[in-house]
Amino acid sequence: MKRLLAVITSSFAVVILITFIVISCGGGGGGGGPQYSNATLTGVWMFKMTSPFTISVASKFDGNGLVIEDYDLNPGTLPYSYSVQADGTFTISTGNPPSTVTGKLTSSTAGVITSVDGTPVTVIFKKITDLGACQGTWNGQLAGGHTNSFQIIVDGTGTITGGSGFSAPYGGKLFCESSDSTGLLTTGIVGELSRIKFHTGTVVSGATVTISGNYETNGPVGTYTLVK
DSSP states (O other): OHHHHHHHHHHHHHHHHHHHHHHHTTOSSSOOOOOOOGGGSEEEEEEEEEESSOEEEEEEEESSSEEEEEOSSSOOSSOEEEEEOTTSEEEEEETTTTEEEEEEESSSSEEEEEEETTEEEEEEEEEOSOTTTTOEEEEEEEEESOOOEEEEEEOTTSBEEEEESSOSOOEEEEEEETTEEEEEEEOSOSSGGGEEEEEEEEEEESSSEEEEEEEEOSSOOEEEEEEO
């Protein structure tokens, strides 16, 4: 009897131990789903807002809770901070003027933004998976507030390294992800055309690749076309 009780007690202890290990490791059939953290947000991500207005911008995350680059027309003082919870919900303190952005990741490369300072918004949030997707030499045309013809050269990291049509030096970024594009061109011009923000960019591929959409400056705005 004592031996039987010892075996039963020992077996019960083993069952408890196994159950504890399974629960601790997230097993047990149901699973815990993806586990997110600050490290999930790393690299360059595009924000594509479709409501209450349409605009696209990109920022670079360091994976440790800081936004270290912001490719907007007039970014705030960097770095910004962000925080990602295990269930994918996140907040970003960002921008000029300062704003609190909230949303949720749905995978390691995609998510949604649902509010800015408590105001509901509709924003597709996605990682730029190929920084060099816009690599090449692009012939550009501004229309509307400005009517400049120009050329920009984009390298394999999405960096604008040179060009013509404006005063040097040239800088900024141009990113393409699926059929969407966003970018910022900086020039040596003193004035409104020192910074040109390309947003609402739509990429159309064929014999040539065309990006078109709206641009803004610290002055007049209009539409643009880039052709490669």
